[in-house]
Every structure is written in structure tokens, then in C-alpha cells.
Amino acid sequence: MPLRSLGLRGVAIGYLVVILLGPLSMVFWRTFEHGFGQAWEAISAPGSVHAFELTLIIAAIAVPANTVFGVVCALAVVRGRFRGKGLVNAFVDLPLALSPVVVGLSLFLLYGRGGWFYGLFADHGIQILFALPSMVLATIFVSVPFVAREVVPTLREIGNEQEQAAHTLGASGWQTFWRITLPSIRWAVVYGVVLTTARCLGEFGAVAVVSGHVEGKTETATLRVQDLYENFNLPGAYAISLVLAAMAVIVLVTMTVIRPREEIA
Amino acid sequence: MVRLAASAAVSVAVPARERASSALSLGFVTGFLSLIVALPIAALVWASREDGASGFWDAVSSPEGVAALKLTLVMAAVVALVNAVFGTLIAWVLVRDRFRGKSLVNAVIDLPFALPTIVAGLVLVALYGPSSPVGVNVYGTRTAIALALLFVTLPFVVRTVQPVLIELDTEMEEAARSLGAREAAVFRRIVLPNILPGVLSGVTLAFARAIGEIGAVVIISGNLPYRTELSSVFVYNRIQSGDRSGAAAVAVLLLAISFVLLLAVGALRRLATRHDAAA
Amino acid sequence: MSISIRNVSKQFGDFVALDDVSLEVPTGSLVALLGPSGSGKSTLLRIVAGLERPDAGAVHIADEDVTGHAPQERGIGFVFQHYAAFKHMTVYDNVAFGLKIRKRPRAEIRGRVHELLELVQLEGFASRYPAQLSGGQRQRMGLARALAVDPKVLLLDEPFGALDAQVRKELRVWLRRLHDETHTTTVIVTHDQEEAMEVAETVAVMNRGKIEQVAGPVELYEHPANEFVMEFVGAVNRLGDAFVRPHDIELSLVPNGTTREAMVVRVVHLGFDVRVELVRDDGEAISAQLTRDEAAALELREGQIVYVRPTRQTTFVRD
Numbered sequence: 001m002p003l004r005s006l007g008l009r010g011v012a013i014g015y016l017v018v019i020l021l022g023p024l025s026m027v028f029w030r031t032f033e034h035g036f037g038q039a040w041e042a043i044s045a046p047g048s049v050h051a052f053e054l055t056l057i058i059a060a061i062a063v064p065a066n067t068v069f070g071v072v073c074a075l076a077v078v079r080g081r082f083r084g085k086g087l088v089n090a091f092v093d094l095p096l097a098l099s100p101v102v103v104g105l106s107l108f109l110l111y112g113r114g115g116w117f118y119g120l121f122a123d124h125g126i127q128i129l130f131a132l133p134s135m136v137l138a139t140i141f142v143s144v145p146f147v148a149r150e151v152v153p154t155l156r157e158i159g160n161e162q163e164q165a166a167h168t169l170g171a172s173g174w175q176t177f178w179r180i181t182l183p184s185i186r187w188a189v190v191y192g193v194v195l196t197t198a199r200c201l202g203e204f205g206a207v208a209v210v211s212g213h214v215e216g217k218t219e220t221a222t223l224r225v226q227d228l229y230e231n232f233n234l235p236g237a238y239a240i241s242l243v244l245a246a247m248a249v250i251v252l253v254t255m256t257v258i259r260p261r262e263e264i265a
Numbered sequence: 266m267v268r269l270a271a272s273a274a275v276s277v278a279v280p281a282r283e284r285a286s287s288a289l290s291l292g293f294v295t296g297f298l299s300l301i302v303a304l305p306i307a308a309l310v311w312a313s314r315e316d317g318a319s320g321f322w323d324a325v326s327s328p329e330g331v332a333a334l335k336l337t338l339v340m341a342a343v344v345a346l347v348n349a350v351f352g353t354l355i356a357w358v359l360v361r362d363r364f365r366g367k368s369l370v371n372a373v374i375d376l377p378f379a380l381p382t383i384v385a386g387l388v389l390v391a392l393y394g395p396s397s398p399v400g401v402n403v404y405g406t407r408t409a410i411a412l413a414l415l416f417v418t419l420p421f422v423v424r425t426v427q428p429v430l431i432e433l434d435t436e437m438e439e440a441a442r443s444l445g446a447r448e449a450a451v452f453r454r455i456v457l458p459n460i461l462p463g464v465l466s467g468v469t470l471a472f473a474r475a476i477g478e479i480g481a482v483v484i485i486s487g488n489l490p491y492r493t494e495l496s497s498v499f500v501y502n503r504i505q506s507g508d509r510s511g512a513a514a515v516a517v518l519l520l521a522i523s524f525v526l527l528l529a530v531g532a533l534r535r536l537a538t539r540h541d542a543a544a
Numbered sequence: 545m546s547i548s549i550r551n552v553s554k555q556f557g558d559f560v561a562l563d564d565v566s567l568e569v570p571t572g573s574l575v576a577l578l579g580p581s582g583s584g585k586s587t588l589l590r591i592v593a594g595l596e597r598p599d600a601g602a603v604h605i606a607d608e609d610v611t612g613h614a615p616q617e618r619g620i621g622f623v624f625q626h627y628a629a630f631k632h633m634t635v636y637d638n639v640a641f642g643l644k645i646r647k648r649p650r651a652e653i654r655g656r657v658h659e660l661l662e663l664v665q666l667e668g669f670a671s672r673y674p675a676q677l678s679g680g681q682r683q684r685m686g687l688a689r690a691l692a693v694d695p696k697v698l699l700l701d702e703p704f705g706a707l708d709a710q711v712r713k714e715l716r717v718w719l720r721r722l723h724d725e726t727h728t729t730t731v732i733v734t735h736d737q738e739e740a741m742e743v744a745e746t747v748a749v750m751n752r753g754k755i756e757q758v759a760g761p762v763e764l765y766e767h768p769a770n771e772f773v774m775e776f777v778g779a780v781n782r783l784g785d786a787f788v789r790p791h792d793i794e795l796s797l798v799p800n801g802t803t804r805e806a807m808v809v810r811v812v813h814l815g816f817d818v819r820v821e822l823v824r825d826d827g828e829a830i831s832a833q834l835t836r837d838e839a840a841a842l843e844l845r846e847g848q849i850v851y852v853r854p855t856r857q858t859t860f861v862r863d
Binding site: 005008009011012013015016019020021022023024026027029030069072073075076079080081082088090091092093094095096097098099100101102103104105106107108109110112115116117137140141144173195198201202203204205208209221222223225226229237238241244245248249251252253255256 | 286287290291293294295297298301302303304305306308309311312351354355357358359361362364368370371372373374375376377378379380381382383384385387388389391392393398399412415416419470473474476477478479480483484496497498500501504509512513516519520523524526527
């Protein structure tokens with residue numbers, strides 16, 4: 001039996017190396033293959049700096065928006081009484097199963113020429129497509145599910161007895177929410193925020209459709225990686241990727257540290 | 266993560282103030298979802314009708330589009346099956362085995378959730394492309410697509426099977442052994458039937474993810490029409506060449522598939538708990 | 545199909561679960577392993593079953609050394625405290641499992657399963673799932689399942705521990721009757737001394753990884769080998785060095801030579817028995833047990849002064 005388990009373990013780890021770890025190690029190697037200098041040049045180029053800034057700005061809008069939505073939605077679904085919960089759940093889960101390109105296209109069709117909302121914004125000189133607003137909308141769309149899906153099971157498990165106790169002791173709705181509900185779902189929210197952030201930083205397909213890829217204006221870090229690659233600037237592509245991978249590792253570490261707390265709480 | 270049924274929330278008479286605030290939050294939720302998700306999807310469906318039923322059919326049945334769809338579905342199915350086997354295996358090792366560095370391995374499983382897909386595509390081409398340090402070059406082949414899709418779908422089956430395995434009553438396996446069942450029979454008759462819903466829901470999620478993937482495949486696959494062009498890339502190209510209704514038609518098809526898959530996952534979740542004792 | 549446990553030891557890290565334990569279980573007998581949690585009784589049972597490996601010692605079943613054998617190879621039947629029901633299979637499939645594994649013909653399986661379901665009084669439940677059964681029914685199914693393969697020995701690990709008191713009592717009687725019919729060598733683990741005394745012919749009292757005494761219920765009660773056994777198999781008063789059973793405390797309304805004064809603190813009516821809690825003149829708390837009639841004759845009330853003396857006591861020599 002020990003031999004058998006050794007075999008299974010070997011196969012499992014072997015698979016992970018071939019599919020996951022091997023490729024990941026390449027980003028470290030290739031970036032510094034030609035020395036620090038080239039890598040630094042690629043990261044500090046104005047286009048790259050702008051790309052990172054843009055990625056962070058989009059995340060800074062999308063993550064709080066989805067956090068607030070996620071918590072309110074979870075509360076409504078678990079504690080509220082209304083018909084159509086199935087529909088709400090379906091729409092919240094949809095981005096998980098939907099291709100990012102389809103997401104981008106749907107925004108393209110809604111806000112682009114001939115779309116329902118085109119006139120609304122064009123008449124006021126506000127540009128949605130090929131500009132920040134559509135990129136934010138696309139990123140919010142694809143990262144909608146995460147906070148809600150983490151909070152819902154936690155809320156269900158906790159039940160509302162604590163809140164009832166708070167009410168009997170005289171707490172108002174807001175006080176109860178702030179002092180009782182929110183702390184009880186705290187770790188689920190944090191975990192959901194981490195997942196949302198990772199998704200926002202990594203978004204590619206939807207933003208690729210709506211952004212127009214204008215360097216220095218509407219290129220996020222992920223779009224820039226593709227751009228650099230297609231212009232045969234491999235060192236540049238790897239360098240940006242390294243920064244993104246480093247962010248991913250931080251996310252991963254945070255997830256690992258938080259997960260046990262999330263499961264116990 | 267295992268979530269067990271909770272104590273049922275006891276209903277209490279709801280004062281007017283609370284009803285107002287719950288109406289407010291419901292309004293916010295539906296408003297947000299409409300703006301962000303529902304309206305764009307509606308616009309998509311609407312646009313696909315632009316050229317009528319025949320236009321829709323023409324767009325969907327274009328040879329290149331059909332080839333892309335076939336490839337997408339086949340690759341997703343292959344990858345889903347590979348995940349069913351290896352994902353279950355990895356979950357088994359993570360739950361039942363004990364070795365140094367296991368928690369590290371467990372953490373690494375989530376990497377595809379954390380890493381931008383374009384970076385995944387880049388490193389895959391670095392390792393398995395023209396300048397591969399291990400001499401493996403699958404650039405522009407369907408194998409490359411498979412590798413990219415396996416990367417991004419890795420966590421799904423593992424993470425749906427793990428909690429089920431953790432919850433599994435090992436006494437059932439001991440009972441089976443005490444009744445004379447060999448290890449293979451114990452796995453086949455006791456473990457597998459109980460983890461199957463978990464495997465299936467992970468497989469379905471992996472399948473849905475694989476169908477929509479673009480970032481990881483766009484570099485390494487070469488995107489050769491009829492050979493290595495997936496539906497996601499096909500739709501993207503249609504958009505770039507201005508064929509919006511054509512893109513919309515195929516996109517709606519993909520949307521419908523995603524929707525069906527979501528329903529399947531929901532059904533599987535209910536299936537999984539059907540044998541659990543009531544309270 | 546006797547069981548012979550010879551010098552078995554087992555440690556879990558620093559914790560010594562079993563310390564050089566030996567026990568003989570004769571063919572056809574029903575032996576109880578009785579002891580508090582941590583005494584090693586479950587560990588011992590699982591070692592006999594092959595679900596644990598001993599660090600030292602040997603286990604023989606039907607005169608065959610099975611120490612190195614897997615559970616599949618020992619021909620045992622095991623019943624778990626929490627039933628270990630195959631929740632994805634019907635009651636029929638659960639009971640038939642061992643027979644299906646042995647590839648018995650379908651007709652034979654059908655006959656045997658229904659025979660057993662009748663035996664455990666679950667006839668109509670064949671197509672139900674465990675989730676639809678009560679705890680007691682699940683455990684009866686567990687017994688039927690274990691018996692289906694005609695085990696050489698039957699091993700029960702606190703089989704009634706998860707059940708209600710009433711169901712527990714019923715199943716005890718039922719198990720005894722079952723054993724009288726089948727005569728399968730049986731070992732039952734329990735922490736409930738009443739259960740052990742009621743069900744088993746021989747009881748092995750265990751404490752901290754060792755067997756303290758192996759004897760029949762009467763012997764155990766009347767002639768306990770040491771303090772631990774005496775205290776574990778029944779309520780006991782400790783008066784200095786002497787151990788006195790509650791029913792060996794005599795109460796009278798008038799003093800005589802050897803009696804001591806005591807005050808009634810509480811009178812508890814437990815149906816036929818009456819328990820009287822007293823405090824002796826030297827402050828010792830005493831629990832006495834009287835019959836209903838005896839208590840009535842004394843007309844006991846709280847605060848009353850009575851006179852007590854032990855009619856029988858036991859002391860143990862410390863070695």
C-alpha cells in the first residue's frame with residue numbers, strides 16, 4: 001500500500017509540474033535571461049507604467065463596487081423574501097461560465113454605434129467604448145460572482161439568530177448590520193475580495209474587445225503583454241508578466257492564509 | 266469548502282422600517298445586475314436577431330465558425346475528461362496522503378485562479394513553444410490548446426472533489442473492508458459513487474471555463490482558422506472585421522451553452538445531497 | 545471460532561493505548577470490553593478486526609495467526625458506533641454487499657438478505673435508503689450486514705452509543721437473544737456497565753490500556769479485583785479505606801452499637817428504588833439505596849436524623 005500511494009503522489013506531482021509549475025518557472029527564468037537591465041527598461045517604459053496604472057485604477061473601481069454588491073446581494077438572497085431568487089442567482093453565476101469575449105461583445109453592442117445606450121452618452125460627449133468606462137464595466141461584469149458566492153454559504157450557515165438577539169437588545173437595522181452581520185461574514189468577504197482582485201488584475205478577453213488597445217491610453221497590463229509579444233518584444237512581455245505573476249503569488253499566499261479562517265469562521 | 270445545512274432562519278414579524286430597507290437593497294441588487302449583466306446580455310441577444318432567423322443561421326453555420334465551434338467543444342470535452350481523472354487523483358492525494366510540502370502543493374492548485382490568463386499563455390509558449398528549453402514544441406497544434414486549457418481548468422475538479430473527500434465517512438470504507446472488499450472494490454463501490462457528483466460538477470465547471478477561454482490560448486495556439494482557432498478567437502476576429510451580427514450570433518450560441526452548463530451544475534449540487542440524512 | 549489476544553501493545557505518539565494486553569475469547573461466547581474513554585477498548589477491538597496494527601503482540605482468530613492480515617482476510621463482522629451505512633445504497637444492497645463481493649449467485653443473495661432482514665425485523669425496508677431509517681433501524685441493518693457473510697467472529701464497537709436510551713435498552717435485549725440463536729463468537733465494546741452486565745457472559749474491565757479483571761457480571765460485582773473495578777461496575781461509597789455498596793448501607797431510626805449518626809439530605813425516588821443522600825456525623829457523604837417499602841417504613845424526610853452502618857464492606861490491599 002505505501003508503494004501504491006507513492007505512485008499516486010508521484011503522478012499527481014508530475015502532472016502539476018508539467019501543466020502548472022514548469023510553465024510558471026519560465027516567467028522567472030526568461031525575464032532575467034538577458035539581465036536586469038532589459039527587464040527594468042521594459043517595466044519602466046511609459047507605456048508599461050501607464051498600463052499598470054490603468055489596471056490598478058480599474059481594479060480600484062471594480063473591486064469595491066463588487067464587494068458592496070456582493071454583500072448586499074448575499075444578504076438579499078439569504079435573508080430576503082422575494083420571488084426571482086433563482087434568476088438573481090443565475091445572473092450572478094453567469095460570468096463564471098461565460099466567455100470574456102462574449103462579455104466584451106455584449107458591452108460593445110450595448111454602448112457602441114447602434115446600441116441602446118449609444119445615444120445616451122454620445123449626445124453628451126461621453127465616450128464609453130474604447131475608453132475607461134467600458135473597461136471598468138467589462139471588468140465588473142466578469143468579477144461579479146466572487147464576493148457574493150463566498151458570502152452566501154457563510155450567511156446560510158450562521159443563521160440569523162445573532163441578529164435577532166441584537167434586535168431584542170434594541171439595536172437598529174444599521175447597527176445590527178455593522179456590529180453583528182458584517183463581522184460574522186468578515187473572512188468570507190475578505191476571501192471574496194481577494195478572488196475579485198485577482199480576477200480584475202488578470203482580465204483580458206472582455207477588455208480586449210472594448211478597449212481598442214491604444215498604447216498609453218487604453219491598454220491594461222494584460223493587454224500590454226499581448227501587444228509586446230506580438231511586436232516581438234519578448235523580454236518586455238516577460239517583464240510585465242513577471243510583475244503580474246508576482247501579484248498573483250501575493251494573491252495566492254493571501255488566499256492560502258485566509259482560507260482556514262474562512263472555513264472555521 | 267464544505268457548507269452544511271444551517272439552522273433554519275426563524276421568521277420574525279418584519280417592521281415597516283426593515284421592509285423599506287430590504288426593498289432598497291433588492292432594488293440595488295436588481296439595478297446593479299441589470300446594468301452590469303442583464304442589459305448587455307439582452308443587447309447581445311437582440312443584436313443576433315438583427316438579420317433575422319436566416320441571418321442568424323448563416324452566421325452560425327459559416328464553415329469557419331462551425332469548425333471553430335467543433336474544435337472548441339471537442340477540446341473542452343477532452344480537457345474536462347482529463348481533469349476528471351487527474352483532478353480526482355490530485356484531490357485524493359491532497360486529502361488522504363501525508364508528505365512534506367503538501368500544503369504548498371495545495372496552495373499551488375489555486376494558481377490558475379490567481380494568474381492572468383495571458384501570462385499563462387506566455388509561459389506555456391515559453392516552455393512548450395519554438396524556443397522550448399526541454400525540446401518540446403507544440404506551437405500551433407491542438408496539443409497546445411489542450412495544455413493551455415488544462416492549465417486554466419486545473420483547480421475546478423480538485424476543489425469540488427476535495428471537500429467531498431474530506432467529508433466522506435472513512436468508516437464506510439472500513440466497513441467495506443471488514444466485509445471482504447479489496448481496495449479496488451472499496452474505491453469503485455464506496456468512494457466513487459459518493460464523490461461522483463463532486464467530480465461531475467467540477468467537470469461541468471471546467472467544461473464551461475474551457476469553452477470560453479481566450480487569454481491562455483491566443484498566443485500558443487497560433488489561431489489558425491479551421492485548425493487551431495477556437496470559438497472565442499473566432500468571435501473576436503468577427504468583431505475586429507466589423508461583422509457584429511455574425512459575432513453576436515455565435516456569441517449567443519456560446520451564451521446558451523454556458524447557461525445550460527450552469528443549470529447542470531445546479532442540478533448536480535442537488536443530486537449530491539440527495540442521500541444525506543435529513544437533519 | 546475463538547479469539548486469542550496475546551501481549552498486544554499499541555501507542556499513538558506518546559499516548560499508550562494498550563499495554564501488554566492478553567485475553568481469550570472462547571468460541572460461541574459473548575464478551576464485553578468495558579471501560580471509560582481512553583481505556584483502549586476500542587483500539588483493542590479494531591486491532592482484532594485488522595483496522596489497526598499492533599506495535600507488539602499477536603491476534604489469533606480460530607487458531608490462526610491473523611496479526612499481519614488485512615481486515616478483508618479475517619472473516620470478521622464489524623458493527624460501528626455510527627453505523628457506517630453505505631448511504632448511497634439501499635438497505636438491501638447494504639446487507640447484500642459482502643455477498644456481492646464474494647460473487648454469490650443472485651438467488652442465494654436474495655434469500656439470505658431477506659432471511660436476515662426478517663431476523664433484524666426490517667422486512668419491509670429493503671428498498672429504503674439509510675437516510676430514511678431511524679438510528680436504531682440503521683444499526684439493525686448494520687448488524688444484518690455484518691452477519692450476512694457468516695463471520696467467524698462478530699465485533700461491535702459501542703453499537704448502541706449513538707441511540708436513545710429506550711432504543712438502547714431494546715436493542716440490548718435483542719442482541720442477547722440474537723446471540724443465543726446464532727452462537728457467533730461476539731465481542732462488544734461499551735462504556736456502559738449496565739449494558740455490559742446485561743448483555744455479556746464475561747466482562748473484561750479495562751483501564752488505561754490494561755485489563756483490570758475478566759469475570760462474569762456477578763463475580764465482577766461481588767468480588768471486584770481492585771478499586772477501579774469496584775467503582776466502575778456499580779455505585780460505591782468510599783468511607784475511609786472501606787468501599788460500601790449503597791444497598792449495603794443499613795438505615796434505622798434508633799441507634800445500636802455500631803451505627804453512626806447521619807442526616808438525610810435528599811430522598812430521590814427512582815421508581816422501585818429509593819436513593820437516600822446523607823451526611824454522616826463526621827461529614828462524609830453517603831449514598832444509600834433502599835427499596836420503596838423500606839423507605840416507606842422509615843418515613844424518611846429531609847433533615848431527619850437516622851443511624852447508619854454498612855452491612856458489608858470491601859477493602860483493597862495496596863501493593
